[in-house]
Amino acid sequence: MKEYTFFPGCSSEHNASAANMENSIQSMCRILGIKLNEIDDWNCCSASIGYAGGGQLPRMAMSARNFALAQKQRGNADLVATCAACWLAMRETNERLEHEADVKGAINTALGEAGLSYDGHIRTRHFVEVLIEDIGWETLKSKVTKPLKGLKVAGYVGCQTNRPFGVCGDSFENPLYLDRMIEATGATAVPFPMKVACCGGALMFSETEKSCVLTKQILQSAVDNGAEVIITPCPVCQLNLEVYQGMINKNLGTNFNIPVLYYAQLFVLAWGGSWQDAALHQQVVAAEPLRRFA
Amino acid sequence: MAYDLSFAKEVYKKSEMGHWIKMCMQCGVCAGSCPLRAHWQHSPRQLFQMVRAGKKDEVLKSSDMWMCTSCYNCIARCPRNLPITHIIHGLARYAETQGKVDPKQPTRRFAVEVFWENIVATGRVGEAMLTMRLYFQDGIGAGIQRGLEMKDSALGMLKTRRLNPIPFRGKIKGYDGFKKMLAKAAELEVKLENKA
Numbered sequence: 379m380k381e382y383t384f385f386p387g388c389s390s391e392h393n394a395s396a397a398n399m400e401n402s403i404q405s406m407c408r409i410l411g412i413k414l415n416e417i418d419d420w421n422c423c424s425a426s427i428g429y430a431g432g433g434q435l436p437r438m439a440m441s442a443r444n445f446a447l448a449q450k451q452r453g454n455a456d457l458v459a460t461c462a463a464c465w466l467a468m469r470e471t472n473e474r475l476e477h478e479a480d481v482k483g484a485i486n487t488a489l490g491e492a493g494l495s496y497d498g499h500i501r502t503r504h505f506v507e508v509l510i511e512d513i514g515w516e517t518l519k520s521k522v523t524k525p526l527k528g529l530k531v532a533g534y535v536g537c538q539t540n541r542p543f544g545v546c547g548d549s550f551e552n553p554l555y556l557d558r559m560i561e562a563t564g565a566t567a568v569p570f571p572m573k574v575a576c577c578g579g580a581l582m583f584s585e586t587e588k589s590c591v592l593t594k595q596i597l598q599s600a601v602d603n604g605a606e607v608i609i610t611p612c613p614v615c616q617l618n619l620e621v622y623q624g625m626i627n628k629n630l631g632t633n634f635n636i637p638v639l640y641y642a643q644l645f646v647l648a649w650g651g652s653w654q655d656a657a658l659h660q661q662v663v664a665a666e667p668l669r670r671f672a
Numbered sequence: 673m674a675y676d677l678s679f680a681k682e683v684y685k686k687s688e689m690g691h692w693i694k695m696c697m698q699c700g701v702c703a704g705s706c707p708l709r710a711h712w713q714h715s716p717r718q719l720f721q722m723v724r725a726g727k728k729d730e731v732l733k734s735s736d737m738w739m740c741t742s743c744y745n746c747i748a749r750c751p752r753n754l755p756i757t758h759i760i761h762g763l764a765r766y767a768e769t770q771g772k773v774d775p776k777q778p779t780r781r782f783a784v785e786v787f788w789e790n791i792v793a794t795g796r797v798g799e800a801m802l803t804m805r806l807y808f809q810d811g812i813g814a815g816i817q818r819g820l821e822m823k824d825s826a827l828g829m830l831k832t833r834r835l836n837p838i839p840f841r842g843k844i845k846g847y848d849g850f851k852k853m854l855a856k857a858a859e860l861e862v863k864l865e866n867k868a
Contacts, residue, residue: 388797393836395799395829419845421795424788426742429761430768430780431788434688435861436854440791443846443853484864488857492849541744542757550748576707576743583806584782585708585739592707621825662828 380512383452383500384414385444387464388422389613396461396613398660402642403460403505405655409521409646410513415452420444423459423467426538427580438481439488441471445502446494460505462538462612468502469543504539506611506641510546510555518562523650525564526671531644532570532605533557534596536615540574550574556609559641563648572599577618587629593618594626597634606667607637609644616640620663637665647671676726683723686865688762692754696720702746702756712736716746716756719763732772737764738779782806792854795844800836 390400407414421440428437445468448457459465475482475498486495509518533556539545545555551574557567575596578589597619600608610616620638627634639661646656653672658665683690696717703715714722714736722731737760746756764780767773773780786809790802807822808815819826829835844850 388791389799391796393833394797395834397834398832421844421850422791422797424791426757426761427783427787428791429688429765430783431785432792432854433765433769433858433861434758434762435864436857439853439857443850480864484857484860487860488853491852491856492846494849494853537741537743537745541748576741576745578707579741579743580782580787581708581739581741581779583786584778585711588708588711588739589741621829624824625821660832660834662825662832662834 379411379413381413381415381455382458382503382508383448383455384416385420385423385448385457385459385464385468386416387459387461389461395617398657399460399613399616399640399642401657401660402640402646402655405646405651405657406642406649409649409651410517412508412513414458415455417444417448417457418451419447423464425463425467425580428467435481435484435488437467438471438474439485441468442475442485442489442496443492443494444468445472445500446489446492446496448500449496450494454499456501456503456508458503458505458508462504462536463614465502465504466538466543472500472502504545504611506539506545506555506559515558515562518559518645521645521649522562522564524648524671526644526648526668527564529565529667529671530568530604530606531560531565532568532600532603532608533560533573534570534600534608534610534615534619534638535573536610536612537574537576537579539611556611556641560609560644563644565644565648568600568603568605570600570603570605572596577615579614579618582614582618582622586625589618590622590626590629593622594630594632597623597626597636598632601634601636605636607639607665609639609641611641620661623663635663637661637663637667639665675724677724679726679728679731680724682728683763683766687759687766689755689758690723690762690766692759693720693723695752695754697752699751701749701751705745705749707741707743707745708739712739716760719760723763729772731763732767732770733774734767735774735777737761737767738773738777740764781809785809792851794841795847795850796841798836798839798841800839801841804839
């Protein structure tokens with residue numbers, strides 16, 4: 379049993395927008411023998427856009443409070459995030475705490491107001507890094523009991539697991555980890571030129587028309603390359619690509635009806651998990667192309 | 673004509689990561705890498721040169737910085753490895769603290785008035801409340817219209833248990849300390865800026 383400290387983040391809460399990611403990742407963990415120990419009383423990471431309302435130091439203090447709680451509750455065990463934005467906010471904060479003494483001093487003074495402190499030394503990791511580096515490709519492949527043979531999948535990496543830190547040494551312009559995950563389940567990764575294009579992120583809420591154009595181009599590229607489903611590691615990408623399809627069809631004259639899933643949902647199904655285990659009942663655009671494997 | 677470097681010096685000192693602007697060689701890779709390039713008036717490269725040229729009001733009142741989606745493409749591609757995304761965030765935040773931003777700028781409104789207030793209210797995002805606040809920020813009529821446009825999506829999210837039907841949520845247990853921590857961090861941020 380491998381254990382990690384776990385930061386689920388707000389969208390992975392019960393009844394929140396990435397509940398399907400959380401549920402399918404927990405199913406993966408049950409199969410792999412991974413225990414994710416959730417930080418008690420964690421707070422929001424404040425994402426990237428937290429800079430605007432709070433400023434950088436308060437934004438980083440929010441991640442630092444989670445580090446301080448993690449250290450107090452679980453020592454220096456690796457801290458794992460499943461959300462791209464949470465992981466990025468944590469990585470950025472961790473790097474600045476490590477390299478900038480004045481930032482570390484100020485953050486600890488702020489933490490002191492909450493009766494907390496953080497002295498560094500916790501590694502902040504994304505769940506896909508745990509899968510690739512700690513579990514390994516061979517194990518991920520060996521668990522497959524129901525290969526998703528013939529399923530055509532577009533691996534949409536998006537931005538924040540890819541830039542600026544990257545996953546496991548992949549390049550920024552053509553990261554391969556998601557395609558390799560698709561192939562590991564027995565499915566086919568289609569060529570996908572828009573795999574690292576931006577979906578608009580949080581600007582979908584404030585600049586909906588501009589973001590819908592970006593999202594439309596990504597969906598179009600997936601469909602044009604023959605994909606039956608899209609997979610992604612990012613809750614914001616998943617939400618934008620899935621939930622706005624109706625609005626894009628209405629406003630931009632398209633006719634998309636393509637399921638947008640998390641990589642974990644493919645793995646769980648290929649590893650013999652049920653439709654429920656893979657949280658495939660929690661898709662707004664129904665995952666019909668996967669029915670033949672259920 | 674002499675250059676007026678007073679605004680540049682102000683940005684180098686007070687705007688988060690602003691001092692990196694000195695290193696920009698004006699190649700424009702950031703401009704071509706930005707997903708919102710069809711919409712802004714000035715690219716990051718141009719904004720940086722405007723800082724150097726002392727165009728204070730044009731920079732701080734600009735809507736351009738607020739079109740950053742935090743995709744980090746400009747950081748990944750900058751040949752001088754400048755933290756462009758963070759410089760742009762810094763300029764947007766500095767403009768906000770100086771009261772220069774059009775209060776109707778949509779991303780400023782979302783980020784400052786909806787998102788930040790939402791997370792600070794309880795310690796975590798309340799997605800249902802966030803969506804309601806966003807939809808109704810221009811009044812009840814506009815809110816209902818926007819809600820109707822997204823009706824099918826919202827019902828889909830509710831049916832698949834990905835949206836809480838109750839918009840109110842409790843505070844984190846350590847909420848009092850959390851609030852004090854944020855207040856102290858805001859106070860220290862000003863001190864760090866002045867020292868830089």
